[in-house]
Amino acid sequence: MKKMFVRILVVLLIGLAALLYADKAKITIWAWDPNFNIPIMQEAAARYQKINPDVEFEIVNMAKADVEQKLNTILASGVKTGLPEIVLIEDYNAQKYLQSYPGAFADLTKHFTWSEFAPYKVKLMTLNNKVYGVPFDSGVAGFFYRIDYIEQAGFKPSDLENITWDRFIEIGKVVKQKTGKYMIAADPYDGGLMRILLQSAGSWYFDKSGKPYIANNPVLKEAVRLYKEIKDSGIAKEVSGWNEWVGAFNRGEVAAVVTGVWIIGSIKAEKSQAGKWRVAPVPRMNLKESVNASNLGGSSWYVLQNSKYRDVAIDFLKKIYARDADFYQKILVERGAVGTWLPAQGGSAYKAKDPFFGNQQVFQLFSEWMKKIPPVDFGVYTYEADAAIMSVMPDVYSGKLSIDEALKKAEQQFLNSIK
Amino acid sequence: MSKGYKRKGLESVWDKWGWIFVSLMMAGVILFIFYPIVYSLYLSTFSTRGFLKTFVGFGNYTKLFRDTYFILSLKNILTILVIQVPIMLFLALIFATLLNDPKVKFKAIYRTALFLPAVTSLVAYTVIFRVMFSNDGLVNRVLMTIGLIKEPIRWLLDPFWAKVTLIIALTWRWTGYNMMFYLAGLQNIPIEVYEAAEIDGATKTVQFFKITIPLLKPIILFTTITSTIGTLQLFDEPMNLAAGVVTGSSVGPGNSLLTPSVYIYNVCFKYSPNFGYASALSYIMVIIAAVLAIIQFKVAGEKE
Numbered sequence: 001m002k003k004m005f006v007r008i009l010v011v012l013l014i015g016l017a018a019l020l021y022a023d024k025a026k027i028t029i030w031a032w033d034p035n036f037n038i039p040i041m042q043e044a045a046a047r048y049q050k051i052n053p054d055v056e057f058e059i060v061n062m063a064k065a066d067v068e069q070k071l072n073t074i075l076a077s078g079v080k081t082g083l084p085e086i087v088l089i090e091d092y093n094a095q096k097y098l099q100s101y102p103g104a105f106a107d108l109t110k111h112f113t114w115s116e117f118a119p120y121k122v123k124l125m126t127l128n129n130k131v132y133g134v135p136f137d138s139g140v141a142g143f144f145y146r147i148d149y150i151e152q153a154g155f156k157p158s159d160l161e162n163i164t165w166d167r168f169i170e171i172g173k174v175v176k177q178k179t180g181k182y183m184i185a186a187d188p189y190d191g192g193l194m195r196i197l198l199q200s201a202g203s204w205y206f207d208k209s210g211k212p213y214i215a216n217n218p219v220l221k222e223a224v225r226l227y228k229e230i231k232d233s234g235i236a237k238e239v240s241g242w243n244e245w246v247g248a249f250n251r252g253e254v255a256a257v258v259t260g261v262w263i264i265g266s267i268k269a270e271k272s273q274a275g276k277w278r279v280a281p282v283p284r285m286n287l288k289e290s291v292n293a294s295n296l297g298g299s300s301w302y303v304l305q306n307s308k309y310r311d312v313a314i315d316f317l318k319k320i321y322a323r324d325a326d327f328y329q330k331i332l333v334e335r336g337a338v339g340t341w342l343p344a345q346g347g348s349a350y351k352a353k354d355p356f357f358g359n360q361q362v363f364q365l366f367s368e369w370m371k372k373i374p375p376v377d378f379g380v381y382t383y384e385a386d387a388a389i390m391s392v393m394p395d396v397y398s399g400k401l402s403i404d405e406a407l408k409k410a411e412q413q414f415l416n417s418i419k
Numbered sequence: 420m421s422k423g424y425k426r427k428g429l430e431s432v433w434d435k436w437g438w439i440f441v442s443l444m445m446a447g448v449i450l451f452i453f454y455p456i457v458y459s460l461y462l463s464t465f466s467t468r469g470f471l472k473t474f475v476g477f478g479n480y481t482k483l484f485r486d487t488y489f490i491l492s493l494k495n496i497l498t499i500l501v502i503q504v505p506i507m508l509f510l511a512l513i514f515a516t517l518l519n520d521p522k523v524k525f526k527a528i529y530r531t532a533l534f535l536p537a538v539t540s541l542v543a544y545t546v547i548f549r550v551m552f553s554n555d556g557l558v559n560r561v562l563m564t565i566g567l568i569k570e571p572i573r574w575l576l577d578p579f580w581a582k583v584t585l586i587i588a589l590t591w592r593w594t595g596y597n598m599m600f601y602l603a604g605l606q607n608i609p610i611e612v613y614e615a616a617e618i619d620g621a622t623k624t625v626q627f628f629k630i631t632i633p634l635l636k637p638i639i640l641f642t643t644i645t646s647t648i649g650t651l652q653l654f655d656e657p658m659n660l661a662a663g664v665v666t667g668s669s670v671g672p673g674n675s676l677l678t679p680s681v682y683i684y685n686v687c688f689k690y691s692p693n694f695g696y697a698s699a700l701s702y703i704m705v706i707i708a709a710v711l712a713i714i715q716f717k718v719a720g721e722k723e
Contacts, residue, residue, distance in 0.1 A: 065688070069687075072688050075470070076469060076692060097469075099469075100692055101469040104470075187576075188576065189669040189671075189673060190666055190668065191665075237554075238554060238573065239553075239554070240575040242662070242665075244554075259665070296665065297665065381690070383668065383690055384690050384691070386668030387674065390669035393673055394578050412487075413488065416482075416486050417486050417488050417690075
């Protein structure tokens with residue numbers, strides 16, 4: 001009996017020792033998009049494990065809405081467990097989370113050299129002079145077009161460089177007339193193009209102090225006019241939802257796509273169109289403050305202040321996302337991910353010519369445009385403002401409300417919904 | 420129980436065990452149902468933004484009368500309710516009557532075919548409807564081929580047609596489900612009643628309106644109330660029909676598919692997280708559902 005007891009004790013002790021030994025630091029990461037963020041993070045994790053083999057990673061793939069939902073509920077409930085070490089947050093949502101959950105995210109100010117990152121990105125994650133995130137991918141916008149359709153319509157690539165949206169619409173009409181193809185595919189109720197337009201002029205739904213700037217915002221007014229103009233001119237194939245949108249250019253139904261650089265993967269997915277695509281700077285608005293550079297989307301990594309292996313997580317982000325230039329080359333080539341850590345942009349992959357785009361140095365171009373993106377403070381209510389604008393759009397399209405009246409109504413709706 | 424009554428030992432033991440068995444369930448109900456109900460009432464007196472909580476008393480309840488989105492979502496849902504529920508229930512009733520006819524052959528096949536939509540996943544069927552009702556989707560192509568329309572209908576791109584699409588989708592999904600209740604009800608109506616009516620010279624239509632409907636009244640009332648509550652809570656269908664290209668900023672064209680549940684979700688998770696306001700919205704929805712149920716009871720003249 002005594003022997004038995006000793007045996008059991010020994011087994012238990014060994015088990016305990018094994019458990020202690022196996023207690024490596026484990027970094028949990030939440031992100032979305034199994035074709036983009038997830039494999040990129042897996043690559044980063046594999047690289048870090050070479051530097052620090054005692055770290056394990058658990059990279060959890062969820063839908064973007066699910067990441068946001070989980071993060072919101074767990075943070076709001078006030079519990080300290082169940083949260084990952086690192087979470088991916090869309091730039092438009094950054095300030096919302098930072099301001100709604102003070103103290104929840106780790107202050108990274110002293111850990112990184114911020115001048116090495118694209119300034120517009122750093123600004124998005126700065127609150128009271130403290131920086132809370134590690135800038136990741138850029139949503140630098142581009143004007144992708146089908147050279148075959150454009151030439152058939154009688155235009156040269158130089159005709160599409162640094163143009164205004166009004167010119168874009170004119171070209172679109174000619175393309176439609178001569179080739180029968182639509183210029184773009186668009187969902188008339190999606191706010192994506194609106195965000196590109198506004199940021200190209202350094203404007204947003206809010207002014208510098210965060211107050212709504214809708215009814216009297218000349219940039220917004222012009223943007224709404226362009227939305228209506230694009231719809232009325234008939235250059236846009238109307239689509240609803242992501243799949244129809246991607247389907248429209250994959251099937252060759254449209255001559256152009258104007259959106260963030262992250263769409264490259266979806267464009268190149270249609271291999272039969274190799275060599276037929278080109279890229280030009282995004283059109284600007286007919287306003288003096290508007291430039292031929294803008295942004296749509298992009299996201300960044302945030303570390304949770306109360307997570308168990310916070311310091312390891314910070315070290316991981318530092319050693320890979322702010323030191324490993326080779327990593328950035330690899331994710332660029334494999335995933336089309338344009339990082340915002342500037343030293344990486346001198347690398348060879350950025351200079352590579354892409355035969356899919358007629359040997360244009362696509363990423364070189366994008367990183368140049370990236371530096372010209374006017375910085376904008378997205379504030380905390382971007383989605384509310386988007387919804388306010390889009391709910392008055394039917395009346396703008398039908399002509400029931402003038403643009404001024406519609407924007408006034410949108411601002412009122414917006415104010416009522418947040419107060 | 421009179422005072423003088425003495426319980427036998429065994430009985431009180433059973434009693435005790437009964438309570439022990441029930442207690443787990445009770446604890447669950449208290450913890451996961453009663454506690455959230457009470458807590459959300461408390462929460463609805465605060466305006467929250469993440470960690471930040473400000474006491475506003477009835478502020479949230481006065482705010483929602485000014486909140487154009489909430490009012491719009493109510494309008495949307497009432498439009499759908501007033502049009503979709505009667506159509507669906509009437510169809511269900513007709514299908515049930517047809518299937519109840521003893522002369523119909525292959526009943527099981529029809530019954531299965533009509534009931535199958537009710538077991539499909541909400542998300543899956545919505546996604547398929549979305550594909551079918553896209554601008555160059557199946558529905559437009561068929562309609563154009565048979566010459567009913569010349570231009571494609573902008574199903575999901577026009578505020579009016581988006582609602583029509585939603586109504587068609589809901590009707591497809593839920594008619595069979597309601598039909599089953601009617602079918603069960605019809606089987607309790609004795610065949611002799613119809614035979615007597617036939618001898619008296621009543622046509623099938625007269626029988627339907629004078630016998631079937633009055634005798635099914637309690638079941639019709641039940642399906643009306645469950646359908647009403649179901650419509651008020653509508654979430655999966657509009658959420659999936661309306662997913663946008665990049666930003667999804669509008670729930671359907673011009674927010675035409677915005678329902679209260681989707682709005683509550685957005686207030687919690689998409690917009691600046693305000694769980695306090697979301698709780699207030701949820702409470703108002705409960706009150707609206709209760710009021711509608713009471714009205715339906717009154718209209719149907721049920722005393723119980």
